[in-house]
Amino acid sequence: MAALGRRSWLVPLAMVLAVSSCIAGPAMAAGKTGQMTVFWGRNKNEGTLKETCDTGLYTTVVISFYSVFGHGRYWGDLSGHDLRVIGADIKHCQSKHVLVFLSIGGAGKDYSLPTSKSAADVADNIWNAHMDGRRPGVFRPFGDAAVDGIDFFIDQGAPDHYDDLARNLYAYNKMYRARTPVRLTATVRCAFPDPRMKKALDTKLFERIHVRFYDDATCSYNHAGLAGVMAQWNKWTAKYPGSDVYLGLAAANVPGKKDNVFIKQLYYDLLPNVQKAKNYGGIMLWDRFYDKQTGYGKTVKYWA
Secondary structure, eight states: GGGOOOOOOOOOOHHHHHHHHHHOSOOOOOOOOEEEEEEEEEOOGGHHHHHHHSOOOOOOEEEEEEEEBBOOOOOOTTOOOHHHHHHHHHHHHHHHHHHEEEEEEEOOSSSSSOOOHHHHEEEEEEOOOOOOOTTTTTTOTTTTTTSSSEEEEEEEOOOHHHHHHHHHHHHHHHGOOOOOEEEEEEEEEESSSSTTHHHHHHOOOOOOEEEEEETTTTTTTTHHHHHHHHHHHHHHHHOOTTTTEEEHHHHHHHOSSSHHHHHHHIIIIIEEEEEETTTTEEEEEEEEEHHHHOOOHHGGGGOO
């Protein structure tokens, strides 16, 4: 895990806000929650974790990614961010009642769980390196700060043993009565089901599912329209009624003036429909760098 510090891996805001301010109409559906999650850690120019939490926009920030695991090696990639300040920033965010999760996986190819034993080993490392565990000899890249939960962003490789990993992580909660130190979320592709996460999600241990309605022409709003989104959204919300399901959107999705139409459709068309689900949870944005460029989160925050 000591290699965690290695570097590896629009419409102007005023225009976007002008569009949102001129939209009139009734309040959003009763399912509106005000919850907004953002991914942070993929670009050194996105600002610090502390700055992200201080915007007041987000209720959860997901650090990405813990991207090497499963074969006796454990480290992450935070794209040039200074590790020395992240622990203090995590505590700062938590003091402002912003949850901080750590996402595992991502776009790289240096992770997998070949056996049940590897799943147990990864759970042990996550618990002791990033959460409440303090086993001697385990490097803690964020010092004594502990993240609030773990997000599964399994976008590469085989689907094996992520259900084992979920069970092993969640089992640490048995040691506590007053709180749940390990909270689990999943970030999945929009086409149902996500084959890499199906077995894990079927454990019913995940309190939240972020469904990525972008990067897939079969179910992204820009390509498939409302019908394409709802065809998949209804499957996710029906299959996992015990989990809050978040609408995942790309914060870079305001590339030109024509997208004034998209902003209006988001307000009048997409959000009122997804918010009909009893387990609608809120909005997830990818990611803080793009949101800082476009101001997208400032527009949708009050519609979430």
